[in-house]
Structure formats: structure tokens, C-alpha cells
Amino acid sequence: MTLLDFELAARLAAATLRQARARGVRPLAAAVLDAAGHPLAVLRDEQASFLRPQIATGKARGCLGMGFGGRELARRAQAMPAFFDAINSLTGGEVVPVAGGILLRDDEGRLLGAIGVSGDTSDNDERCALLAIEEVGLRGETGDPQP
Amino acid sequence: MTLLDFELAARLAAATLRQARARGVRPLAAAVLDAAGHPLAVLRDEQASFLRPQIATGKARGCLGMGFGGRELARRAQAMPAFFDAINSLTGGEVVPVAGGILLRDDEGRLLGAIGVSGDTSDNDERCALLAIEEVGLRGETGDPQP
Amino acid sequence: MTLLDFELAARLAAATLRQARARGVRPLAAAVLDAAGHPLAVLRDEQASFLRPQIATGKARGCLGMGFGGRELARRAQAMPAFFDAINSLTGGEVVPVAGGILLRDDEGRLLGAIGVSGDTSDNDERCALLAIEEVGLRGETGDPQP
Amino acid sequence: MTLLDFELAARLAAATLRQARARGVRPLAAAVLDAAGHPLAVLRDEQASFLRPQIATGKARGCLGMGFGGRELARRAQAMPAFFDAINSLTGGEVVPVAGGILLRDDEGRLLGAIGVSGDTSDNDERCALLAIEEVGLRGETGDPQP
Numbered sequence: 001m002t003l004l005d006f007e008l009a010a011r012l013a014a015a016t017l018r019q020a021r022a023r024g025v026r027p028l029a030a031a032v033l034d035a036a037g038h039p040l041a042v043l044r045d046e047q048a049s050f051l052r053p054q055i056a057t058g059k060a061r062g063c064l065g066m067g068f069g070g071r072e073l074a075r076r077a078q079a080m081p082a083f084f085d086a087i088n089s090l091t092g093g094e095v096v097p098v099a100g101g102i103l104l105r106d107d108e109g110r111l112l113g114a115i116g117v118s119g120d121t122s123d124n125d126e127r128c129a130l131l132a133i134e135e136v137g138l139r140g141e142t143g144d145p146q147p
Numbered sequence: 148m149t150l151l152d153f154e155l156a157a158r159l160a161a162a163t164l165r166q167a168r169a170r171g172v173r174p175l176a177a178a179v180l181d182a183a184g185h186p187l188a189v190l191r192d193e194q195a196s197f198l199r200p201q202i203a204t205g206k207a208r209g210c211l212g213m214g215f216g217g218r219e220l221a222r223r224a225q226a227m228p229a230f231f232d233a234i235n236s237l238t239g240g241e242v243v244p245v246a247g248g249i250l251l252r253d254d255e256g257r258l259l260g261a262i263g264v265s266g267d268t269s270d271n272d273e274r275c276a277l278l279a280i281e282e283v284g285l286r287g288e289t290g291d292p293q294p
Numbered sequence: 295m296t297l298l299d300f301e302l303a304a305r306l307a308a309a310t311l312r313q314a315r316a317r318g319v320r321p322l323a324a325a326v327l328d329a330a331g332h333p334l335a336v337l338r339d340e341q342a343s344f345l346r347p348q349i350a351t352g353k354a355r356g357c358l359g360m361g362f363g364g365r366e367l368a369r370r371a372q373a374m375p376a377f378f379d380a381i382n383s384l385t386g387g388e389v390v391p392v393a394g395g396i397l398l399r400d401d402e403g404r405l406l407g408a409i410g411v412s413g414d415t416s417d418n419d420e421r422c423a424l425l426a427i428e429e430v431g432l433r434g435e436t437g438d439p440q441p
Numbered sequence: 442m443t444l445l446d447f448e449l450a451a452r453l454a455a456a457t458l459r460q461a462r463a464r465g466v467r468p469l470a471a472a473v474l475d476a477a478g479h480p481l482a483v484l485r486d487e488q489a490s491f492l493r494p495q496i497a498t499g500k501a502r503g504c505l506g507m508g509f510g511g512r513e514l515a516r517r518a519q520a521m522p523a524f525f526d527a528i529n530s531l532t533g534g535e536v537v538p539v540a541g542g543i544l545l546r547d548d549e550g551r552l553l554g555a556i557g558v559s560g561d562t563s564d565n566d567e568r569c570a571l572l573a574i575e576e577v578g579l580r581g582e583t584g585d586p587q588p
């Protein structure tokens with residue numbers, strides 16, 4: 001059984017930021033939260049703009065608070081705008097319903113936490129996170145049907 | 148005349164969570180509020196994601212604050228988005244206008260309070276609550292015309 | 295290893311409210327949170343005033359967020375008022391540093407969550423919770439040296 | 442000229458958490474901010490209680506926002522409570538005026554940012570940070586006269 005401790009969380013967040021640098025993606029922030037939504041590692045590339053850590057945290061926290069990956073949250077926000085407006089106000093914007101929020105699971109499918117990434121397009125944010133998740137040996141759930 | 152005391156409220160909330168487990172519905176939170184909108188019993192299945200109690204409370208509170216079941220609130224939110232945007236800001240998101248918020252009445256139609264449920268689709272949330280309401284001998288008003 | 299599920303949390307909260315009734319203490323609210331600070335069971339005696347659930351939740355949440363029982367939080371708040379003013383603002387009042395917040399542990403000392411109680415004096419709030427904790431077979435940590 | 446990039450910030454925060462583990466100090470959170478007060482690396486030991494990252498961030502942010510180490514802020518908060526009450530409200534608690542907030546400088550005395558630490562007593566928080574600052578080759582300013 002994998003433990004998502006602060007060392008692994010920090011490695012995952014750093015790997016995400018380095019993926020962005022290696023691929024010419026805009027500088028990122030990445031937030032890795034435990035399964036209860038509390039931060040383990042929040043990193044911001046020193047070139048990334050300063051709201052990125054909060055947005056990254058909101059992407060991850062929304063996934064955990066609602067129980068879905070960011071792409072599923074995005075679909076629901078589009079289908080039920082009044083519901084997501086209310087959630088937005090209830091939580092002070094803690095739920096950021098877009099791609100780039102990814103649930104983290106171990107090999108046996110157990111929920112370990114989530115990562116949220118912000119800085120470039122949501123697609124690029126997500127891609128960097130998925131590459132980093134693979135690097136550290138975890139499984140990510142983006143909210144799209146698994147291939 | 149039925150009294151919605153904390154014992155009955157707790158039984159109703161627990162019965163709702165158990166209905167979800169018995170039917171393979173995703174884990175739920177349920178909030179039972181008195182007619183003044185104040186909580187009597189808020190329960191969260193330990194497997195349910197952590198924003199569910201707030202959402203459940205918002206569903207119930209919206210029904211009581213506006214005087215309609217959740218389905219009528221949902222219809223109005225769709226017809227009058229600017230009105231519900233204002234309500235949303237006024238109340239800090241306390242009105243969650245979707246199915247799964249149900250007014251509670253006794254046999255003589257007296258308003259006792261409301262229950263809000265969150266965790267699965269709104270339809271499933273509502274179904275579990277209605278079964279639990281029947282179990283404890285109350286009547287629920289979903290905001291749809293009574294059959 | 296004990297699991298603090300919603301059934302046990304609801305039994306603990308209800309036992310606390312019944313202790314108050316049996317002892318002529320003022321009507322209470324009790325909040326049982328998991329170890330990460332998320333609610334499992336919040337009950338309010340229908341005779342208790344309406345801010346009690348929020349206060350009870352803040353007592354429990356403060357214990358978990360800071361890692362001490364309520365009596366230790368109270369001592370620290372008295373010794374370091376500027377620090378607790380800042381925490382108060384940072385958390386929107388989520389840390390209520392008085393007696394009546396109790397960490398919950400199992401037989402082996404593992405942290406399961408916390409209970410917060412509000413409605414009468416802090417001493418009476420705490421006493422009712424401790425009796426209920428014993429009833430359900432858990433161990434409570436009030437923030438005072440263990441006898 | 443030293444650059445406080447995210448890699449160095451993450452190393453400093455991780456070194457602080459490891460110092461606590463090596464010394465039997467309670468589990469910590471550490472926040473490293475750039476000179477503008479924006480986060481570069483926030484880490485929480487997975488055993489630390491969940492308010493610690495916010496408190497750590499407030500310690501570091503207060504130092505940068507006011508231009509003093511945490512010990513000087515603590516002295517001023519004690520001497521001028523009404524002033525710090527106002528700051529507290531103005532900033533939503535972002536200034537946590539206690540030891541454990543440390544300005545970070547390079548060899549030439551240039552301000553690079555700050556670290557804030559929370560989890561044990563303020564003295565222990567600060568000690569772990571100072572050891573980690575030395576490890577990574579920076580200079581720390583605690584708000585006490587330099588020896």
C-alpha cells in the first residue's frame with residue numbers, strides 16, 4: 001500500500017514543474033493534496049504568475065471535495081451552472097471545475113489524494129501532471145473515461 | 148402533531164445514508180434542518196467526499212429559505228438566472244437550487260423542516276431521501292406536482 | 295482498529311445530547327469530525343440555540359487543526375492572544391479555543407477524529423461529551439494532563 | 442547572486458521538515474515565499490495537523506509584508522496590540538506575528554524571501570528552520586539582534 005507522504009508529494013509536484021520546462025510549456029504551479037483535501041506540497045515555478053498556486057489548489061481540492069476528476073467537474077459545471085455557482089459561493093471558490101485536477105490512486109485503486117496544476121492551457125497543465133504521475137509510479141484519474 | 152426533534156432528524160438522516168448503501172448509490176451526506184433553517188442532524192457517510200455536507204445543507208436551506216422543493220427551485224433558477232445569481236451572492240451560496248432538497252411535512256401538511264442530500268446524481272440523492280422519509284412516517288415535497 | 299464511521303459518530307453525538315437531558319444541563323449541539331476535520335455527525339438538540347452547531351464544529355475543528363485538546367488551546371490563546379487573533383482571521387473563526395473540544399482516540403492511541411460540544415458552560419459541555427465517549431468505548435483527550 | 446528558485450525553496454522546506462523528524466520535534470509545515478510574498482514551496486509533513494500550512498504561510502508573509510523577522514513582529518504585537526488588531530483585520534490574518542517567521546538573505550544581504558514554520562513551539566519551529574537555512578547556504582533573519 002503506497003503512502004502519499006510529503007516526500008513523494010514534493011517529488012510529484014517538482015516533476016510536474018520540470019515537465020513544463022522540458023516541453024516549453026508556460027511555467028506552472030502544482031498542488032498535491034492528501035485524500036482529505038489538505039496540502040502536502042504546493043510548488044510554484046518562480047516564473048509562474050502569483051495566482052497559480054491558489055488555482056492549482058482549487059483544482060485539486062474540487063476533485064477531492066466532489067469525488068471526480070477535473071474533466072468530469074468541467075462537464076457538470078457546463079450542464080448545471082446554477083449548482084456550480086452555489087458551490088463556488090459556498091466554498092469561496094475552492095472548487096475550480098476544469099481539466100488539470102487529477103485524482104491520485106495507487107496500484108490497487110485506493111484514493112491517495114489529488115494534484116492540481118495551473119499555468120498554461122488546461123490541456124497542457126494536465127499533460128505535464130500525467131507525465132509526472134507516471135514518473136513517480138502512481139495512477140491519475142482525469143475525469144475522462146479511462147482508455 | 149409530529150415533532151421533528153433531533154432523534155427523529157438523526158434517524159431520517161441515517162436512514163437516507165443506509166438507503167444509498169443498500170442500493171449501490173454513491174456514498175451520501177444528508178442534512179435535516181428545522182423549519183427555521185437551522186440544522187438538527189447532518190450526517191456524512193465516511194466514504195462520501197468532504198464537500199457533501201455543505202451541499203446537502205444548502206439544498207435543504209434553499210428549500211426552506213424560498214418555500215419550495217428543490218425541483219421547483221431548479222426550474223426557477225433555469226428561468227431566472229440573474230435572480231438566482233443575486234440570491235447566490237446575497238446568501239453566500241446557501242441556496243443550492245437542484246433536486247435533492249425536500250420539504251418535510253407531517254400528516255396534516257404542517258411544515259416541519261427540510262432534508263437535503265448530496266453525493267450521487269440529484270435523482271438518486273432524492274430517491275434515497277424519499278425512501279427514508281417514508282420509513283420514518285413523514286411526507287416529502289420535492290417541488291414536483293404531487294402524483 | 296476502530297473505524298469512526300458515521301454510525302458510531304452519530305451514536306456518540308446523540309449520546310452527548312442525551313447526557314445533557316439526563317443531567318439537567320442546557321440543551322446541546324455536538325459535532326463529531328473525522329481526523330481530517332470533516333464532519334461525520336452534527337446534531338443539535340431542537341431546544342438548543344441555533345449558533346451551537348457552528349460553535350461545536352469550531353471546537354472540534356480547532357483541536358484537529360492544531361493537534362491539541364480544547365483546554366490546551368484555551369491556555370495557549372490566553373498566553374498568545376496575537377497569535378490566536380491571527381488564526382481566528384485566517385480560518386474565519388474555525389478555531390474555537392475553549393474546553394469542550396476533545397480529540398478522539400482508539401484503544402491503541404490512534405487519532406480517530408474529534409468531538410466539539412456547545413450549549414452550556416464549557417465544563418458541562420465537556421463533561422457530557424466525556425460520559426458519551428466512555429459509553430461508546432472511545433478515549434477522549436481534553437487537553438489537560440491525563441490522570 | 443543567489444536565485445531563490447522553486448528547486449531551492451523546495452529543498453529548504455523539505456530540509457526543515459526533516460530536521461523536525463531527526464530531532465523528535467512535532468511534525469511541521471514550512472512555507473517558503475519569494476520577496477513579493479508569493480509561495481514558492483509549501484510542504485506539510487503528512488503527520489502535521491492541517492492548519493499548519495496556513496499558519497506557516499502567515500508567519501512568512503507577515504515578515505515580508507512588514508519587513509521584520511518574526512521575533513520583532515512578536516515584540517511589536519505585544520507593545521501595540523491595537524495596531525496589530527487592525528493589521529489582522531486588514532489582511533485577513535495573513536500576518537502571524539510570532540517566532541518561526543524568518544527573512545531569507547543571500548551572502549550579500551540581499552532579500553530573497555522568507556520561510557515560515559509551524560507545528561511545535563515557536564522556538565522549535567524556528568530552530569528547525571535555521572538549521573535548514575544553514576544546510577542550503579542561505580542566511581536567516583529571525584528578528585532578534587544578530588550575534
